[in-house]
Amino acid sequence: MIPPGTILSRAAPLLACLGLLAIWQAASLTLRTDSFPTAWEAVRTIPSILGDKESLINILASLRRMAIGFGVGIAVSIPLGLLMGRSRAVASFFNPLLMIVYPVPKAALMPIIMLWLGVGELAKILVIFLGVSLPVIYHSFQGAKAVEEKMLWSGAAMGLSAAQRMIRIVLPAALPEILTGCRTGLVLALITMVTSEMIARQSGAGNILFNSLDMGQYDTVYAMIIIIGAMGIGLDAAFEKLRGRLVKWSEPGFEIPLSFA
Amino acid sequence: MNPRTLTSDILLGIVPIALSVALWQGIVSFGYAPVTLLPPPGQVFMRLAQQLLTGTFQQEIGATLFRLFAGFSIAVVLGVGIGLAAAANPAVNAVVRPIVRVLAPLPKVALYPALLLLLGFGHQSKITLVAADALFPILLSTYYGASMVEQKLIWSAMAAGTPRRQILFKVVLPAAVPSILTGCRIGLVISCIVVFLAEMITSTDGLGHLLVTAARTFKTVDMFVPLITISLLGLILNGLLQGLRSWLLRGFPEV
Numbered sequence: 001m002i003p004p005g006t007i008l009s010r011a012a013p014l015l016a017c018l019g020l021l022a023i024w025q026a027a028s029l030t031l032r033t034d035s036f037p038t039a040w041e042a043v044r045t046i047p048s049i050l051g052d053k054e055s056l057i058n059i060l061a062s063l064r065r066m067a068i069g070f071g072v073g074i075a076v077s078i079p080l081g082l083l084m085g086r087s088r089a090v091a092s093f094f095n096p097l098l099m100i101v102y103p104v105p106k107a108a109l110m111p112i113i114m115l116w117l118g119v120g121e122l123a124k125i126l127v128i129f130l131g132v133s134l135p136v137i138y139h140s141f142q143g144a145k146a147v148e149e150k151m152l153w154s155g156a157a158m159g160l161s162a163a164q165r166m167i168r169i170v171l172p173a174a175l176p177e178i179l180t181g182c183r184t185g186l187v188l189a190l191i192t193m194v195t196s197e198m199i200a201r202q203s204g205a206g207n208i209l210f211n212s213l214d215m216g217q218y219d220t221v222y223a224m225i226i227i228i229g230a231m232g233i234g235l236d237a238a239f240e241k242l243r244g245r246l247v248k249w250s251e252p253g254f255e256i257p258l259s260f261a
Numbered sequence: 262m263n264p265r266t267l268t269s270d271i272l273l274g275i276v277p278i279a280l281s282v283a284l285w286q287g288i289v290s291f292g293y294a295p296v297t298l299l300p301p302p303g304q305v306f307m308r309l310a311q312q313l314l315t316g317t318f319q320q321e322i323g324a325t326l327f328r329l330f331a332g333f334s335i336a337v338v339l340g341v342g343i344g345l346a347a348a349a350n351p352a353v354n355a356v357v358r359p360i361v362r363v364l365a366p367l368p369k370v371a372l373y374p375a376l377l378l379l380l381g382f383g384h385q386s387k388i389t390l391v392a393a394d395a396l397f398p399i400l401l402s403t404y405y406g407a408s409m410v411e412q413k414l415i416w417s418a419m420a421a422g423t424p425r426r427q428i429l430f431k432v433v434l435p436a437a438v439p440s441i442l443t444g445c446r447i448g449l450v451i452s453c454i455v456v457f458l459a460e461m462i463t464s465t466d467g468l469g470h471l472l473v474t475a476a477r478t479f480k481t482v483d484m485f486v487p488l489i490t491i492s493l494l495g496l497i498l499n500g501l502l503q504g505l506r507s508w509l510l511r512g513f514p515e516v
Contacts, residue, residue, distance in 0.1 A: 012355075012358070012359035012362075013359045013362050013363050015359060016359035016360045016362065016363045017363055019360070020360070020363070020364075035378040035379070036375075036378060036379060088270075089273065092269075092270035092271075092273045092274050093273050093274065093276060093277055094277065095274060096271075096274035096275065096277070096278060097274070097277045097278055097281070099496065099499075100278065100492055100496065101492070102450055102495065103450050103453040103454065103491060103492055103494070103495020103496065103498075103499070104454075104488055104491060104492045104495070105453075105454040105455075105457045105458050105461075105491070106454075107458055107461075108457055108458060108461060108469065108472060108488060108491075109488070111472060111473070111476035111484060112476075112481075112484055112485070112488075115298050115481065116294075116298060116299075187366050187368065190368050191368040191369075191370055194368055194370050194371055195370050195458050195462075198370070198462055199461060199462070209371065209374055210374065210462075213374045213377070213378070218378065221374050221375065221378070222375060224371070225371050225372060225374065225375055228368055228371040229367045229368065229371060229372075231368075232366045232367045232368045233363060233366050233367060235366070236366035
């Protein structure tokens with residue numbers, strides 16, 4: 001039997017969603033403009049978008065690009081971040097470069113990358129990869145830096161080589177922090193995916209969103225916003241569950257990572 | 262950290278930047294990429310220097326900076342306010358927490374079309390987007406900072422006769438400042454990114470608009486200029502915030 005308090009705290013995000021939709025409904029009923037349909041109208045449009053084969057293919061293609069970009073991103077960034085955290089030289093080698101790259105909007109590189117690679121999949125995946133990398137590198141770096149020296153010393157004393165220490169001590173010890181980075185990276189991957197498709201209008205969820213805006217199909221615009229928003233919330237919740245399983249032993253410092261945007 | 266290792270760190274840090282510029286130059290001069298696709302770095306930086314002196318370019322930077330600061334300031338005021346209220350009051354906390362939990366992982370760019378429809382193509386929609394994006398890091402860091410204030414500090418303030426109302430501003434807020442500033446730094450970088458993207462999607466001025474027009478007219482050199490400018494702006498603003506931080510936190514124990 002779950003105590004009523006837990007039920008309430010579990011249902012709270014759901015209640016928040018419903019509350020926000022209710023505020024939206026009320027706002028659009030008071031404003032009464034064509035460009036601001038009610039929440040109910042927008043929600044009603046969702047099945048017709050998801051039922052349409054072409055837009056479903058578009059959305060799935062977006063998700064696939066996102067998954068590839070995210071996968072490659074974390075595969076490159078975690079080792080780099082861990083190395084940076086354990087070696088001062090590597091850290092001071094890469095840090096200034098990363099600081100320069102940090103405020104550059106990754107999706108803004110889209111027009112240039114499109115010139116080089118064309119409008120296809122590769123350009124979009126590369127942009128998502130760039131968007132994911134930075135937070136993952138940063139958090140892996142912080143995690144690896146905070147590993148207790150004594151554990152590394154005892155590992156070395158027991159005859160672990162540098163590479164073994166990296167995999168068997170640094171990686172698990174830094175895992176909670178790395179996963180925080182991945183969580184931010186996941187949300188950023190979604191954001192970069194949408195923006196890159198807004199800029200290179202060719203296919204994907206961002207394309208549907210902005211094309212319907214141009215064509216004045218306001219119901220579709222708002223329905224797409226709900227779909228993309230739900231993807232973000234859903235992916236984040238799923239990742240949080242996975243994280244809870246992988247690092248059950250570590251209490252998360254923050255419930256929600258700061259670097260979300 | 263002694264100054265010697267610091268200088269060697271800086272020197273080491275310049276290496277990859279110099280290497281990437283050299284690689285860039287190399288690719289161009291050995292003819293791996295046509296100049297139309299990848300202009301040589303010298304040409305790009307010359308163009309940047311030239312542009313920085315012209316009035317129109319300064320106006321574009323001004324428009325971008327205005328939106329950036331307006332959005333960022335709104336985010337700071339709202340974020341610190343809501344964060345403090347949520348940390349101080351359980352009832353506010355119970356309402357704010359689930360809403361933040363839902364809204365934080367939502368990709369805010371997706372809201373931009375709705376903002377365009379509601380607020381028009383002018384400044385407001387972009388400022389709102391910047392504020393919405395920068396809000397959450399600041400709100401969360403304020404909340405975490407304020408809820409982790411050492412209880413003893415509050416007790417001693419109460420024992421010294423500080424009214425409950427004033428404890429929030431005299432004890433909790435100052436103690437949360439380091440955390441708030443961390444959130445502001447993240448929020449600032451995010452503001453830079455978002456303002457640029459919003460201007461790329463729909464705008465008639467600003468740095469993002471410059472990039473789009475350059476891309477449409479196929480002027481590759483002019484495409485690099487706004488990108489480098491936004492990177493420089495980010496670095497400068499970050500530096501200013503660091504300065505503000507060390508000024509605000511003078512006398513604080515090392516954080």
